[in-house]
Amino acid sequence: EREKKEAAEKRSSDVTPKPVACHGAYWQYEMDGHWHPFSPEGNDQMFQAYKVYISDAQNGRTASIVAGGVERIVDFQLMTQMHASTKTVRQIRIVAGVPQQWVSAPAALLTQSDHLASLYVKVLDSRLVEQVTQVLRSTGHAWDKSVPCSHMRGATIKSIHRIENFPLWHRYKARLAAMREDHTRYNISVNPVDLDLDGREGTMSSSQRVLDCGDSLAWDVDEKILLHGTSWDNANSIVMHGFDHRTCTRGMYGDGAYFAGAACKSHQYTCSKHSGKACACKSERTLIIARVALGDAYHTSFTRHGDRRAPKRRQASGNHDSVVVNPGPITGHHNPIQLHQEFVIFGQEQAYPSFIVQYVP
Ligand SMILES: [Zn+2]
Ligand SMILES: [Zn+2]
Structure with a gap:
């Protein structure tokens, strides 16, 4: 009797629909x-019918869709x-509306x-591994043997994973779309930021x-590939929830999420013992x-x-979208450069x- 009941419960729990989030996905037909x-x-x-199918492929295989009076x-x-x-x-x-190189099925x-x-999807593409190695070893001041930044010169990759987080x-x-609306409303034209100002090899540019996952970077909102060094635990939180308030740092240029254009900078935030230093500890480091x-x-x-x-715009209404600090003299910093x-x-x-990316310096 009990076994029967358990079996029935199991069956009913099997058909409980999995939550389906359609977000930016949509259906198409061929003609x-x-x-x-x-x-x-x-x-x-x-999507309603597909939800049933995903939970119960046998009973949900076919469905009647009535749209525009046609079944x-x-x-x-x-x-x-x-x-x-x-x-x-x-x-x-x-159509899931995700980058071309993502491999997860809709x-x-x-x-x-x-x-x-x-x-997490492990990246095995050798071209990508090669490019990320370049980013680690030859952005910023990795070439300059007189500074700790040069610890990046011999960095080796342990693993690279692509993050395929559909809702995120x-x-x-959606955030990019909102930004475009704001720019249209206030007649803002975006001036793209130059990269590699702290390097001499143009590696980030x-x-x-190569690192766009097959989804071209949007020039109209100046979308860039940038670096964020952190701990493995923080990285997991970012993979799950994105760069939200948990990622915010009380920094010199405001309380926000910080990114670098050179791996020798992001490297400073990857050692649990030496935050703010580009150290040579042989522990495994995490780069996003x-x-x-x-x-x-x-x-x-x-400093801010x-x-x-970001500050209010001077010539137009609304606020800027980000703060950029280029190498050079800074007012308010203990280190004036x-x-x-x-x-x-x-x-x-x-x-x-x-x-x-997991790597060892
Ligand atoms: Zn550096
Ligand atoms: Zn260290």
Whole structure:
């Protein structure tokens, strides 16, 4: 009796629908060699039906979708739809709206849970490994043997993982869209920031495209690939939740999330014993390679202790989107010369953690 009950419970728990989040994903059907989007009405029904299919492939395999007064029968196993009266069959597909190089299947992305391991995908592409090695070894002052930055010269990679966090990616994309709206409203044109101002080999500039995961960086909001050094635990939190308030640092240029354009700078935040120093401890270090939307950046040559957002615009309404500090003289700093280029964002979700790199200096 008890076994029967348990078996029944197990069965019913098996069919409890998994939560499905559609975010920026949408459905398309094929006609005359082209893919077309479903109507919003049809799209909603498709996701409802797909939710059932993901939880119970047998009973949820087919569904009736009625949109615009027309009934179609979809088959999620064959990925087709059939017009209920004309019997015309067309291909259907789901577009997850994620970077080309992501390998997680749409069904996996739509049902992603808080299970950390499911967000990490090991990178084996040798071109990418080579490029990240370049970033570690030859950005900033790695060449300068007279400074601790040169510890990066011999850095070796232990692992690289691409982060495929579906909800986080779409929240990031939504943030970019909001930024564009703000720029349109206030008639802001974005001046792209120059990289490699603290280096001499142009490595960050030449790495941008290689590290974009197949999703081109948006020039209109000055999207850049930048670096964030941290501990392994913090990196896990960022992979899960993004660069939110947990990541904020009370820094010289405000309380925000800080990024570097050189690995010798991000390296300073990777040792549990020597924060702020580019040390040579042989412990495993964590570097996050992030996409950051700098947008309408504010260039500062003053420290900005305690700021909680980027400064107000002088020529237009609203606030800047980020703070950029270039190497050079700084007022208010105990060290009057800023050595490294730094980037600060205050808006949550204005950055996405593309890769987690583990390395040893
Ligand atoms: Zn340096
Ligand atoms: Zn150390």
